[in-house]
Amino acid sequence: MRLIELSPPGRKVITGSLLFTAGDIVRFARLYDPQPFHTDPEAARHSVFGALCASGWHTCAGWMKCYVAYWNAELARLESEGLVAPKLGPSAGFKKLQWLKPVYAGDTITYSVELVDSRPLLSRPGTWLNLTTNDGINQHGEVVMRYDGTVLEFG
């Protein structure tokens, strides 16, 4: 089956939630984004953010973590129902990524994916480019991140 059959455009799918502990935030930031407001609670208090907060790349990686868990569960569910799952491939990139609010230590972010459109690739017959809009919302209902994604699909 095609992704567009499984997930009609406009239907927002909650993929999961992730707790960002201070330990997780610092561990990620020391490897990939050691700006003081991501690694040092004291320095963060004096920064524009006011408290320790996650690297934007960490927030994005959290979206992927929840998406992969959701998709693996979907693959298992479809198989158990005797259905052939959409064959998804890699992503070519993303657009309009916004970090709208800081993700602070102790925040839980709930992520979603929504299919916007599915277009056949003229250059590769039997291949589609799926366009998605994705976001993460904190426990106060505030959207902390949002972006437009792409994922290839093979027939």
Place this chain on the structure above:
Amino acid sequence: MTEPDYHFEDFTPGRIFPLPERQVSGEEIVAFAAEFDPQPMHLDEEAGKASILGGLSASGWHTGSMFMRMMYDGWLARSSSEGSPGIDFMEWKKPVLAGDTLSGRSTVVASRVLRSRPGIGLVTFLHEVENQRGDVVMRGENPIMMRLRSPDGVPA
């Protein structure tokens, strides 16, 4: 805190800031993927070779995160950065495979002073990450907020 080397005024359109070399190990690819993107081509050499990516390949979000560290080490840590509101676009052009050596550059595309935030300007960069063969593996544009050296317009 030491005074940054680069303020808003230093980010003139066309100026290039190199990204330092970074080796990509299979262990690092697997460690990132196990936590954030556990798909077979990011976890296992054989599964990677069998995939469209052609080998044990880094998650795109891992490549983005490695780029972030290259930018930090290359020039961002020495700038007056106040963070970034987002990324206009980012393209994953080619797979990043275990054993690759990444490098690249950030080029200033545009800059403007923010009326809404006195003393802060927005600098837009084109970032290009290349592998050891000179292939661009990732490219994108994003704005970063920078404090002005001379907020009142008087040269320091």
